[in-house]
Amino acid sequence: MLFSLIENLERLDIVLASVSPRRFELLKQIGLEFKVIPSDFEEEIQHQSSIRDLVLHNARHKGLFVAEQNPKALVISADTVVAIDGQVLGKPENEDDAFRMLQLLSGKTHQVYTGVGLFLKEYEGLKLDTVCTNVTFRPLSEEEILAYINTGEPFDKAGAYGIQGQGALLVERIEGCYYNVVGFPLTKFFLMLKEFMKHYIIG
Numbered sequence: 001m002l003f004s005l006i007e008n009l010e011r012l013d014i015v016l017a018s019v020s021p022r023r024f025e026l027l028k029q030i031g032l033e034f035k036v037i038p039s040d041f042e043e044e045i046q047h048q049s050s051i052r053d054l055v056l057h058n059a060r061h062k063g064l065f066v067a068e069q070n071p072k073a074l075v076i077s078a079d080t081v082v083a084i085d086g087q088v089l090g091k092p093e094n095e096d097d098a099f100r101m102l103q104l105l106s107g108k109t110h111q112v113y114t115g116v117g118l119f120l121k122e123y124e125g126l127k128l129d130t131v132c133t134n135v136t137f138r139p140l141s142e143e144e145i146l147a148y149i150n151t152g153e154p155f156d157k158a159g160a161y162g163i164q165g166q167g168a169l170l171v172e173r174i175e176g177c178y179y180n181v182v183g184f185p186l187t188k189f190f191l192m193l194k195e196f197m198k199h200y201i202i203g
C-alpha cells in the first residue's frame, strides 16, 4: 500500500469530514483506513475573490469544524463546485434548477474545482490546495436533459450531473484529473498528505 510509505501516518486516527458517498468510496479505493464525521459548516456558493478561493474557504471551514472537536486526528475535507463563464453552480435546488444548469453546460467547456483540506489541530497543522479539471459537454437536446433529470442523479451533485454515473453520456472529453470531477482529486491528495506529514513527529 502506498500509504505505508508515509511515515507516522499509521499512528493517527484519520477522519473524513464529509457526507459525500463519492469521497468515501474514493478514499476506500486507495486503501485508506478512516472514519466519517460530518461537518456542520454551511457551505457558501457566493464568490470569494475567485472560485479557487471559494472552494478553499469551504474546505477550510468544513475541516476546521471537525478538527476542533477531534484535535488528535488527521482530518480531511473537500469542496467541489462547477463553474461556467465565471458563474458558480452548486447543487441544484429542484428540477427547474437542474434543467437550467444542464442547459448552461450543454455544448460547452466548464471547470470543476475542488478544494482539499488537511488538518492536525493538536500540532496547528493545516494544508489547503485546489485542483481544476476542464469538462466539455456535447450539445444536449431538451429531451435528453429531461430524461437525465428523471434518473434522479443530478440532485446531490454540483453542476447537476455525475460523471461517474449516467452523466458519463453527457461528456465529450475531460482535461485533467477525473477523480477531481467526482469530488476528490486522489493524486493531489496523496502528494499533499506526503508533504504534510513530513512536518510532524507523532509521539
Ligand SMILES: Cc1cn([C@H]2C[C@H](O)[C@@H](COP(=O)(O)OP(=O)(O)OP(=O)(O)O)O2)c(=O)[nH]c1=O
Pocket: 017, 018, 019, 020, 021, 022, 023, 038, 039, 043, 062, 078, 079, 080, 081, 082, 112, 156, 157, 158, 159, 161, 162, 163, 164, 167, 181, 182, 183
Ligand atoms: C461534477 C460532479 C460532482 N459530484 C459531486 C461530488 C460532491 O459530493 C458534490 C459536490 O458537493 P460538495 O458540497 O463538495 O460535497 P457534499 O455536500 O456532497 O459533501 P460534504 O459537504 O459533506 O463534503 O458533487 C459528483 O459526484 N460527480 C460529478 O461529476
